[in-house]
Amino acid sequence: MDYFAQQAINAIQLGSIYALIALGYSMVYGVLVMINFAHGDVFMVSSFFCFLLLLVLPVPFIAALLIVMLATAILGVCIERLAYRPLRNAPRVSAIITALGCGLVIQNTTLSISPYSQRMPELFTPVTWNFAGLTISSLQILIVGISVGLMLALDFFIRKTRYGMAMRAIAQDRVTVPLMGVPVNQVIAVTFAIGAALGGAAGVLYASAYPVISATMGVLVGWKAFVAAVIGGIGNVRGAVLGAYLLGAVEVFTVTVLPSTYRDLVVYTLLLVILIFKPYGLLGRPAVQKV
């Protein structure tokens, strides 16, 4: 029982990080109907941003988090502006290849600078508490707290603010939105900035929880988050969060009962099974074809 509860805490921590990354995939898909395949590598490089920052300037945790989120947001906006926007009306396949290309560029640039894994300096000295037979560290609370806080802030932003309203409108009908006077390019840039910033937050949190970072992390962790977004219904932000916690739980509990080599097999089987019964994901709805 204690073991189970302990694993549940780990699952929530992992799910929170997946959720932050999955939101970026889902938001961009929502406004552009495009899968930003570079997003996993944006997440990866953000943990290297954090690593570099701490080498140069050992700032406190929250400052590091904010600086890295800002730097990653700028990177996200640059990718959109330079690589995706020129191809916005090009065939779908061009955008996919460009996104994969951007991911490879980021990944290989990182590899060329840092061919080996890096040990992250400690960002934060956690305190652990023993509580009813469970061990909880202040780092876990911080990770989950920051993630949930960011998710609630995003939910508020999308439902209640002008730009959030414009994003929802663009997701429904990109052709009509400019007639409302909404500068669509600006809204799309904001979407990329937010998506990347959340990925950046995930990078910092991931690196504090699992302090060995490498250039292939974007593929390993980023893809899982993408799967989470698809399970939840890509384009739907609440779905992304649901999918991420589900995936985190499945991964953690699979390893408690099966050898860890089965983990990815179970995850991808889950993906296939869900897509068979819910082709648009748990909370997704089929896109309405616009004429």
Added chain:
Amino acid sequence: MSETMLRVEDLVVRYGDIQAVKGISFQVERGEILALVGANGAGKTTTLRALSGMQPCEGSVMLEDRGLRGLSPDEILRLGLSHVPEGRGIFGGLTVMENLQLGAWIRRDKAARTRDLGMVMDIFPRLRERATQLAGTLSGGEQQMLAVGRALMSKAKILILDEPSMGLAPKLVQEIFSVIRQLNEKGTTILLVEQNANMALRLAHRACLLETGNLVLEGPASELLTNPRVREAYLGAG
């Protein structure tokens, strides 16, 4: 101040190699309703899309003394031209209120926006009742009211309406047309595209007849209404 609100000269719009609009010229005077009528595929929607910046075009489009050609739709709206597209363009997953707020996107003055929200809801009381409902759940007629109301929220100088009567029952068509008349009487200049030529010509001051991308007739609406060519082709009378 010039009396011409919108001046269009030698407007050409192409889809690939096909010219859908073949060099038309017309103008809309300040304070009038100009009807643009013509059969299916004549190029009415295409013309409006070019005016509001949704479609690249050649020729010249002047709103008062500003050239519009090459500007983006949001820049054109800021200059004072608001386009209610064919098929209404309602955001069905947003509430009625959110649709109206989106219409006021370009306006910063919160007090004035709130006042105009009240004004639009006085014109269309149905929208007030349904303010928190998703726009996709409105009936066709209510959606058309929302589309017009939303366009009013931008406080444009000229409103261009693409087939506001499309798909509506006769009673609702009359309601929409009477709102258009009221808006015009309060000073909004209107460019109205209609299939329903009979009603449009009764409402408008002047009218243009478009045939396969060419402007073939222009004059006071009452004259087009009695013109044998128009009557034969569009009014179902011999």
